[in-house]
Amino acid sequence: NAGVTQTPKFQVLKTGQSMTLQCAQDMNHEYMSWYRQDPGMGLRLIHYSVGAGITDQGEVPNGYNVSRSTTEDFPLRLLSAAPSQTSVYFCASSNREGINEKLFFGSGTQLSVL
Amino acid sequence: AQTVTQSQPEMSVQEAETVTLSCTYDTSESDYYLFWYKQPPSRQMILVIRQEAYKQQNATENRFSVNFQKAAKSFSLKISDSQLGDAAMYFCAIPLLIQGAQKLVFGQGTRLTINP
Numbered sequence: 001n002a003g004v005t006q007t008p009k010f011q012v013l014k015t016g017q018s019m020t021l022q023c024a025q026d027m028n029h030e031y032m033s034w035y036r037q038d039p040g041m042g043l044r045l046i047h048y049s050v051g052a053g054i055t056d057q058g059e060v061p062n063g064y065n066v067s068r069s070t071t072e073d074f075p076l077r078l079l080s081a082a083p084s085q086t087s088v089y090f091c092a093s094s095n096r097e098g099i100n101e102k103l104f105f106g107s108g109t110q111l112s113v114l
Numbered sequence: 115a116q117t118v119t120q121s122q123p124e125m126s127v128q129e130a131e132t133v134t135l136s137c138t139y140d141t142s143e144s145d146y147y148l149f150w151y152k153q154p155p156s157r158q159m160i161l162v163i164r165q166e167a168y169k170q171q172n173a174t175e176n177r178f179s180v181n182f183q184k185a186a187k188s189f190s191l192k193i194s195d196s197q198l199g200d201a202a203m204y205f206c207a208i209p210l211l212i213q214g215a216q217k218l219v220f221g222q223g224t225r226l227t228i229n230p
Contacts, residue, residue, distance in 0.1 A: 030122070033218075040223075042220040042223050043119075043205065044220070044223050045209075045218065048217070057213065059217070059219070088157070099149040099209040099217070100146070100209070102161045102164065103151075103159070103218070107156075107158055
């Protein structure tokens with residue numbers, strides 16, 4: 001029962017570096033999403049996808065790219081990391097549109113940008 | 115702008131007592147679901163309870179129940195017989211209309227401490 005798997009769990013970047021946060025789910029969920037968690041601000045939606053080949057922006061999409069080539073995978077790319085992107089990132093999935101269904105979360109990636 | 119607000123950044127309660135966490139929101143939708151999620155120190159997000167807005171009956175899951183006031187746009191979580199394992203961050207989450215599409219929006223969170 002893997003559920004939603006995120007890698008890496010921790011990452012330190014220098015300003016301007018790029019990287020990809022990986023997210024994979026084995027539940028055949030159509031809906032996948034990325035959130036960032038910052039103190040006092042809860043979880044904010046970055047990007048989401050309702051199926052392979054379909055992605056859309058959330059509340060805070062700037063500085064991040066996503067793609068969804070398969071049902072299982074939904075990677076999040078930081079093109080040029082900035083200190084403001086220091087945060088904990090969560091990937092989540094659900095079996096329908098995600099709005100009215102239980103979200104299954106990964107264990108998170110703690111990212112520090114120096 | 116449509117919003118979700120948790121006005122209590124921190125709460126504490128004695129073990130075995132009851133505590134209520136508040137959540138208010140602003141949406142123009144009429145049919146939607148509302149959620150409470152728990153995040154213990156392990157960081158794993160766990161669904162606590164879900165409420166359907168068109169149902170008048172408040173949802174209950176064991177020691178967890180909600181007080182849903184649709185007209186007041188209020189969705190509070192009551193934890194009865196508090197246990198040490200209930201210590202966590204609690205987030206309410208509600209679908210809001212953002213940039214023409216419904217998206218699940220989380221409140222700022224309430225950190226709950228259980229005193230033995």
